Amino acid sequence: MDAYFYIILVVGLVSTGICLAAGILKKAPNDITILSVAAVEVALVVYLVGSIIRVIAGEPIAGEAWEFWGYLATAMLLPPAAVYWSILERTRWSNFVLAAVGVTALVMAARMNQIWY
């Protein structure tokens, strides 16, 4: 597990925690929950940029390269999709959808780490 994984671990868990709490408190998605999911996206962008630099620098990916990029691309689609959906329906339930993004990104980052090393 590398630093990128730990960044996503922290950001993802914090985001999930915030969104879960907001959902449990029966709040509609607000700036805080949406921005926490945006932070997950930023963490994934950092992972993306860092990975591109590492590949250019000549570091090999141990597993299947396209599997790694596939996971990363899919993970990066989740936050925008969840935010878009939470804007369509502004109820507490959308906060639980947003909460799912952080843990999903975390699981996918763990898998990406396994593929890389």
Place this chain on the structure above:
Amino acid sequence: MKEQHPRTALGDAPARNTRNTGPGRLLIAVYAVFAISASARAGYQILTKFSEAPLAYLLSAFAALVYVVATVSLAKAGSTWFKVSLAAVLVELVGVLVVGALSVFDSVAFPHETVWSLFGRGYGFVPLLLPILGLVWLYRRRPSQGKTAL
């Protein structure tokens, strides 16, 4: 995910012939994640190592298809889509129970991983939980409860 039908402003709306508001949205979101990941995994298995275990990988593809159908049908309104959802969720429940049991008792015949192996242990048992939650949700939003919209 595009939706063209009218939406209610707030959750806990009176029962209509839809299943994509309130908790249903969370359910659809989780189904969508499984549809994507199961499809990708099955596609990868079939394209790269199909001959190793055709049965297991065809099963993976079937599971992926079930998740796709469940996701789409839950997002759609109307009684027909309700029936499609119900069928998909029931197939999923049977699938996870049968494949899960077979992978425990007959691990020789099922040595290769599918989403449903060991009751979905590789996915935090979510595959086992999903159809149960799905059935609860479908029961609560069954068409006879409200007006037959559309």
